[in-house]
Amino acid sequence: LKVAVLISGRGSNLQSLIDACATPDFPAEIVLVLSNKADAYGLTRAEQAGIPTRAISHKGFPDRDSFDSAVHDAIIAAGANFVCLAGFMRLLTPGFVGKWHDRMLNIHPSLLPAFKGLHSHERAIEAGCRFTGCTVHFVRAEMDDGPIVVQAAVPIHQDDTPDDLSARVLEAEHRCYPLALRLVAEGRVTIEGMRVLVDGIAS
Ligand code: GRF
Numbered sequence: 001l002k003v004a005v006l007i008s009g010r011g012s013n014l015q016s017l018i019d020a021c022a023t024p025d026f027p028a029e030i031v032l033v034l035s036n037k038a039d040a041y042g043l044t045r046a047e048q049a050g051i052p053t054r055a056i057s058h059k060g061f062p063d064r065d066s067f068d069s070a071v072h073d074a075i076i077a078a079g080a081n082f083v084c085l086a087g088f089m090r091l092l093t094p095g096f097v098g099k100w101h102d103r104m105l106n107i108h109p110s111l112l113p114a115f116k117g118l119h120s121h122e123r124a125i126e127a128g129c130r131f132t133g134c135t136v137h138f139v140r141a142e143m144d145d146g147p148i149v150v151q152a153a154v155p156i157h158q159d160d161t162p163d164d165l166s167a168r169v170l171e172a173e174h175r176c177y178p179l180a181l182r183l184v185a186e187g188r189v190t191i192e193g194m195r196v197l198v199d200g201i202a203s
Helices: 012-021 041-048 064-077 094-099 120-126 162-185
Strands: 002-007 029-035 053-055 082-085 104-108 131-138 148-155 189-192 195-198
Touching: 002 012, 002 041, 002 064, 012 029, 012 041, 012 162, 029 041, 029 064, 041 053, 064 094, 082 162, 104 162, 120 131, 120 162, 131 162, 148 162, 148 195
Parallel strands: 002 029, 002 082, 029 053, 082 104
Antiparallel strands: 104 131, 131 148, 189 195
16 A cells, blocks of 8 residues: 555654554555644654655635645645545545545544544543543544444553543554554455454454
8 A cells, every 4th residue: 555644743653654664564655744734743753754745734725625635636646545644633524535435544542433533531531431542443524433443442540641541542552553554455454334344354
């Protein structure tokens, strides 16, 4: 796979994908890192890895459709055939999502379908959950929705702050995203409705 990674910030998940792609025989290559924020630290990570970057600010566009089509054009121009969202903080239009149907993954820091949206760690603590986690899923038009490829559960400790929990979940994210990308890139994943089969087996 030739992958475009879309980011908005720190890019620690991007780094986990960069590191995975640098290992021998990894079946995917990152051909573009695109950020909607020019000062995203993830762009520096990409430059350090010798990966082409683009910064396209959503603020320069009159509406979501025109921003999304500029993003789509940049992805195509880079030669990518697959998209990974990694902390990309813009909602994508149904038109864009449709163009990348079954060709776009996202990572979310909860055990979906619980705690979609922002502040998932704070809300999991508040709800008294003993476990939360992270999810890598194919992207559908609704936010944080779509067939799940990989999940990992992470315990919530009694005295956890949202930051403590975020750090623990992030470690799991950095394992799950490269694993999910590998499974998809190796052609081992089939999608049946909301279910993903790995090697023909429901995971
Ligand atoms: C991660 O927690 C990811 O799950 C969420 O946004 C955060 C991005 O962090 N979608 P980073 O930029 O990858 O460090």
